[in-house]
Amino acid sequence: MKTVLITGANRSIGLETTKQLSEKGLFVYLGSRDLAKGEEVVKELNEKGFQNIKAIQIDVTNDESVLAAKNSIEKEQGKLDILINNAGILGDIPQDPSSTSVPNIQHVFDTNFFGVIRVTQAFLDLLKKSDSPRIGNITSGLGSLTLHSDPSWKYYGINAVSYISSKAALNAFTVTLAKELKDLPFKVNSIDPGYTATDFNHHNGPGSVESAASFIIKHTLLDEDGPTGKFYSNDIEDESEESPW
Template sequence: MKTALITGANKSIGFETARQLLQLGYHVYLGSRDLQKGQQAADQLQAEGHAAVTALQIDVTDPASIAAARTELGQHTRVLDVLINNAGISGGMPQPTLTTAVSVVKEVFETNVFGVMEVTQAFLDLLRESAAPRIVNVTSGLGSLTLHTDPTWKYYPVKGAAYMPSKAALNAYTIMLAYELRDTSFKVNAVDPGYTATDFNHHSGPGSVPDAAARVVKAALLGPDGPTSQFFSDDNAPETGISPW
């Protein structure tokens, strides 16, 4: 049975991603900063008939928590096939560049960028044991520098000092990580799930959670001939599915 770890998976897109991977026969380690909430989410999935789900406490901003999660996961499996870095925060909106406190920017980067880096490094050894390891970094179309300079883009007015730059940095990290793993069987990609109605945006997005999760799952299931170092976005690039960086 293949295995997957999803951070921030106790609700919304992360939770639905877990459900869809369970439906495909994966054993899912459901990462949650709050173990109680993670266990409640796992219990719900088990009640739906998905036995192969395990709650895992992991706070991506806490190195000790990440290390403990790696130790615990290693007690369950010696192989990790999929890592989905889904945990993220917005930092609150609006975020005017002239007045947003630097402390807010640092807080957002701690989760959206540095957390991804630390989690990836911590679990890389287990991923290397997989015959077809996949790393999916959940990003946002708002992380595209190219689109942010295009006045005709539908989200052009949506700017900010913390969230958007954090996702641009995550995209850059994805490129660098994919490059370093280019001569291996890894596939490393960034996925924009689209503007989805979740707690993250006060349910203002037009997209559905199942559709958003399906985009993430698609990248997690890439075959040996699939692309790496890509920025997938059906929202920003409906014809090709590949967003400009």
Template sequence: MKKTALITGANKSIGFETARQLAQQGYFVYIGSRDLAKGSAAAAKLHAEGLSSVAALQLDVTDPASIAAARASVSSLDVLINNAGISGGFPQPASTTTSALAREVYNTNVFGAMDMVGAFIDLLHQSPEPRIVNVTSLLGSLTLHSDPRWKFYAIKGGAYGPSKSALNAYTVALAYDLRDTPFKVNAVCPGHTATDFNRHNGPGSVEDAAAIIVKYATIGADGPTGKYFSNDIPDRGESPW
């Protein structure tokens, strides 16, 4: 039976390429998109490439009603990729970042992911090999942010980085909660990639960014869980927390 994956924020950039690569591996992929028209256009593009096992799904992770409607439309699920995210805009000095901005960023980057897990965990439990990938950033690493030698040491903010630190912490807790099950739950940083998210400022390609997400979305029973991996670590290795 064909495995099924759901990707939030998948109508463009890394999420879209992740959908393409999973479809190429034989998965049926739901392209989650806040704007259904944009999601449908993305699905049509993949259909034109011969990837017919793709469907658009209206999904706003900050809207409980949207999540509930999406859940009602999905009957089975093997892979959940929490890819939707916002930066809140940069620069983002911690001393002037407002709690309103932080809440906006957390609503998508943290609470949206948590609500998606809550809504779809029952379906994932029915899969023989359930996988959850929380798409994060090295800007969420407290260890790296404390090291003046780190190349991104000066890129700090009051909302975005802390939201990814919170997502990482949630990933650890979720993996522990599911430790005696077939679940594999990991935080994955696609690396410094040129996308709309950062005004196309980055050396990485969306193809490479998606590849590391797909790697941990499709790992076998002997794969890791509760870990933090990044394309910006040599050999796509494990990142310090």
């Protein structure tokens, strides 16, 4: 049975991804910054028939928390097959580039960018023990510099500098990590689940969590011939589903 760790999985897209992976027969570690909340969610899922899910405490901004989660999974499983870096924050609004404070930007980067690096580096050894290691970095279409430079783009003019720049940086990390690991059986991709109605955005957005989770899984559970170092978006109306960087 393959094992998965999903950070920020106690609600919204992360939770739905947990449910869908459980239904596919994978063992899922539901990462939650607050363990009690995570365990309550798992209890509710069990009551609804979902199995092979375990809550694990992980605060992606805290080295000790990440290391403790890594040690627990190593002790229980010996390896990790799939890492989905889903935890993310929006930050304070508004985020105009000319006035947003450096501490605000740093706060968002600590979760959305440094948090992903912290978790990924901590779990690389366990992922290398898998026959088919996969890393899905959950990003946003707002992280595309190409689209932000296009006045015809439907989200052109959004200036959430903390969030946008953190996701652009995350995409850069994805590309460089995929290149570093290209000679190993890793698949590393940036995945934008699309503009989805969740608690994150006060339930704005046309997309559903079911569609978002399905899209994440599609571009994470790849076979050995699957792509790596790509940027996929659920908002791209193209057969390739690839977003420009």
